[in-house]
Amino acid sequence: MAEDPEVETGAVQAQDVQPATPGAKLRAARDVQGLSIQDVATRTRIAQRQLEAVERDDYAALPGIPYAVGFARAYARAVGVDEVMIAAEVRNAVHGSDLGANRYEAFEPLDPARVPSRALAWTAAAIVVLLIAGFMIWRTQMFTPPISEEIAAQEQAKPVAARPAGAAPAAPVAQTVVFTAVDDVWLRIYDEAGERLKDGLMKKGESFTLPAAARNPMILTGRPQALGVTVGGKPVPPLGQADRTIADVPVSAEALLARAAGAGAVAAQPTATRPVGGAPVPAPAQPAPAVPQPGATAAN
Incomplete structure (x- = not known):
């Protein structure tokens, strides 16, 4: 077909x-x-x-x-x-x-x-920048060398005033150290073994009593001015300059009392002594120069 x-x-x-x-x-x-x-x-x-x-x-x-x-x-x-x-x-x-x-x-x-959109790419870049900025701020806060640490070391190195002869040594008295937050403040208190005795945020008005058995306790904080510290009920000077991080600053009763004594010695200024009655001490008399007598002749 x-x-x-x-x-x-x-x-x-x-x-x-x-x-x-x-x-x-x-x-x-x-x-x-x-x-x-x-x-x-x-x-x-x-x-x-x-x-x-x-x-x-x-x-x-x-x-x-x-x-x-x-x-x-x-x-x-x-x-x-x-x-x-x-x-x-x-x-x-x-x-x-x-x-x-x-x-x-x-x-x-x-x-x-x-391919990701441009908005998504910019958002990811902004997140990365924020993370880097946060890390840098944290690193600066943690590793800024505190000035108050050096001051505390110098004060501890000062000699203790000698007691009068014949006086009996004073018996050690346990002093209670109390930290009171005058404003919200983050702090960390730890002993020489690294054990944390207090770690976290203290609200305004909150207090913390240092354990009597703490061995060489020290403090780390970024706002020393926000803490009120008392030893045996008596206030001591601030632990550091305002808004400056302090670290490894001793806060035992002995260290704080020595710190207060050192601050008082620096504030005191020596004064000149005067006799009783307030009259100034006269200057010692100077010998008058020799005057030649009339008619005197020189010796041959």
Whole structure:
């Protein structure tokens, strides 16, 4: 039976109209789905002019080979075409043209639809900056060398005043050390073994009594002026300058009393002594110069 020549001619014509280039295949797939080029741009987050260049197989209008391949893959994924096949055809088309001879394909970019937005990138950068700034502030607060520590060491090195001869040594009396927060203040009190006796925020008006058995207790705080310290009910001078971090400052009763005694000795000024009655002491008399007598002659 002879084949119908009209059917054979129609099959040949249908075969001839099949899209041959990657761009034509993508455009045909888009038309089948009834999508506009703007719809594809919305799905892929690729500029419409770049998608139009992909449809025209105009790869010279794109930034480079990696972008041409990446845009074509994203386009194929959006319209349901095999993206691996499209990517291979685009590479073959590019390398077969002058574009492939002049440009080096160093990498293939990620799918533009999966690239983080600019707002997300700026937000992440701001978080990183805040974290770095917070770490630097904490590091400065913790490692600033306190001046009061040196002052306390000098005061401890001062000699203790000798008691009068014949006087019996005073019996040691246990003195209670009490810390009272005159304002909200963070502090840490610890002994020579590193055990924390008090650690945290003290609210205004809150008090803490130092354990009598504490061995060489010391304090760390950033606001010494916010603490009122008493030894046996008597206030002692501030532990340091205002808003300056102090660390390893001894706070035992003996250390605080020695600190108070040293501050009092510095404040006292020596005065000149006068006799009873307030009269000034006269200056010692100077001998009068010798005056030659009239008629006296020089000895031969």
